Amino acid sequence: MTKAWILSVGPSKKQWVNPAMKSSKRKRLALHLDQQIEGTVYTDQTTLQRYSTDKSIYQVVPQMVVSPASMEDLTTIVSTARDENLSVTARGGGSGTAGAALGEGIVIHLPRNGFLGNIVDFSTGAGKDYITVEAGVYHDTIQTFLKKEGYYLPADPSSSPLCQIGGNIATKASGPHGFSHGSIDRFLQDIEYISARGEHIDSARPKSIPPTLRAALTQLQEKVRADKATVSLLKKRRNFKTASGYNLFALMAELQPEKILAQLFAGSVGSLGLITRATLRVEPYTPEKAALLLYFTDLHALSLATQEAIAAEVTAIEVISQATIRLLKRRKGAGSDELHNGHLLFIECEGPMRQARLAQLKEKLRKSPNLLVPPQEAQTEEELAKLWKIRKQILPVLLRPGAGMKALSIVNDVGVPPQHLAHFIEDIETFFRKKGLETVIYGHAGNGNLHLRPLINIKETDLKERIQAIADGVYEIVFRYKGTITAEHAMGRLRTPYLEREWGSSIYRHMKRVKDIFDPDNILNPEAMFGRGAITDKMRHDLFEPVQK
Known part of the structure; x- marks a missing residue:
């Protein structure tokens, strides 16, 4: 697959857009967006069908596919989506199996090694070994680079040839060695992203975080810690491997608001912001x-x-x-x-x-x-x-x-x-x-x-x-058995109806508050984290077609 990291745009909770958008309206919107960005907008059926599926049982045909060329393009896309009452869903390499990366509207793709496809920095010393990468870099590319330097990222999903680091963070990825090393949130240091309001926020630059967001996170942390039932369950599950819902464990740790912000993106399936860059801790590679x-x-x-x-x-x-x-x-x-x-x-x-x-x-x-x-x-x-x-x-x-x-x-x-x-x-x-x-x-x-x-x-x-x-x-x-609906692949329309049953109403409400803080208008991937519908809605058409023997 030569495409990299994807965003798809569908309807928001305020005004759901008819999936069968009239061709004339789609062309006008595509032309308008094409004039506003450096990148390119596609509306041909071949491209739309290509991005209507991933590795899940679902199929959602987008309205258009956009190839951005700059951060300004991403901001413009988010702003246009908000103005048009559309929602935005981030997609990585298309290797997900829960349908979290599919949406009705705009799908954004990046060519491999192109925009948002670069390793930005690598530094070691004094026990502080970090790599900074853009969201579209494939996991295998990162591991190949690191091993040449004598290091590796222990969170190593088996789908590494197919997935990108933005998607790894969004799904709280792990892998065979997650038992001893933990999931990717353990290595996540800082995050850069485009917010639902089109802001460019960097957790490594606290001044880039809007005061209202910082205050809301502090208030949320206080409410969670004051909720005895929530605290009890989070403590019981602190060492249990789960990727369901938002990473509320971050609110139990002694972290600054900017670090809490970064940790909340682990497992957020693109519902809090559009990840553009991340800094991750790495470890010396052990060949023995x-x-x-x-x-x-x-x-x-x-x-x-x-x-x-x-x-x-x-x-x-x-x-x-x-x-x-x-x-x-x-x-x-x-x-x-x-x-x-x-x-x-x-x-x-x-x-x-x-x-x-x-x-x-x-x-x-x-x-x-x-x-x-x-x-x-x-x-x-x-x-x-x-x-x-x-x-x-x-x-x-x-x-x-x-x-x-x-x-x-x-x-x-x-x-x-x-x-x-x-x-x-x-x-x-x-x-x-x-x-x-x-x-x-x-x-x-x-x-x-x-x-x-x-x-x-x-x-x-x-x-x-x-x-x-x-x-x-x-x-x-x-x-x-007090288990989880997803341990390392994260949420998506395949699992949303079961989230509250796993965590209970109290924690479920706290998770919905996280969504409200980051995305009050619910324009970012609205069907990926919360939902009550049947998991068989929007299934792939080829599942019902005659099978050739």
Whole structure:
């Protein structure tokens, strides 16, 4: 994909614009905008269709696509949208699965390495190692640059070749090493953005923050801290991996208003402002890694092994369910003959103590009566890559699950406290078995973050009802274990109806107050954070078209 970072514009809560805007009005608006900016405006159907979908189950055709060439262009777009009672939705690389980056109106794209596609600064010293990047820089580009300098950004989503840093921040991205290093908010230092009023605000320059915004954030912090129920729940979930709703944990920390502002953008899915630049803390790259691969016949034994690995302070703990392993073996993909018919646990450790830690862990785990085969070890980069390749075998199954089938992203990013992992997987497998669905289950066992991908026959006439029932049923189980609707992929129209159920009415009201402070007219991505509609609204048309065998 040669496009970079995207914004789409749709209707605001004040006056929703008819999605089928008259061609004459669209042409007049496009001509007006084209005359006001340096960039280019497109209204051809090929371009509009291209930006009507992402990796989600949704399709929303925009009114026009704009390629800006300057910060002034972005300000003009926001001002025009506000004057025309339109809303603005920020889109990154289009790799999201929750439909947060789709909207009716203007979609803005940036060419790779073009406007907002640059690494601005990199500095190290005295434990202050930072990189400043523009929103459209692809994650892989950042990691390649940093590794040449001996550093890396530990928040490393698996979709790194497809996603941009602006989108990573907006979704509170994490990845396999989020267990030990945390999500991207842990590394976010400062943010620059265009506000709903068209202001250019930089958290590193406190004077750029309007006094009214600063005062509102201070007042919000006081209200949140005075709410005993809110404080209690936030403290309980402080170390729990979640990317649902706004990052209210920032209000519990001893931070200045400008730092609170930056932290609130982590997981905001473009609903607070249009990110243009960010400064992130980076860490020295550690090439010394080692790993263990284990197969268990019993989920509870796997769960106990996970707790042992957590105590051993390892770097990553990945899980693939036994049913998923059987599916991979049945597909006979590359290396599938080396898989064993059990629940897979992959444990990685890094640093000078890696071998000693893994040796101690191996000694404890090899005595488990539920261990299917002796643990496999990886001490070299080649051996490690071979083990990680097993995890990557899942992708072909998701892309090509079989004739008439699709591995739809419906409940693909749930999370529960890791001590409940075994019972949760058992309940989920029972639920899908009763639905007659084969399901791919894998994820980050160390923090209880699982990706669930049921294989669905899209030729079923009741597809929408089945999708709604799957979401309702899975989230009911998630809530039973005090879990989250999204651990690292963030919000979007796929999840908005379940947000209040997860957090409760008190915190939900505080989150809505955050939105009101930053965007009182609700012009920024209004359907990404809050919503009550069915998750099956605006589904992709190709899900209902005949499937070629």
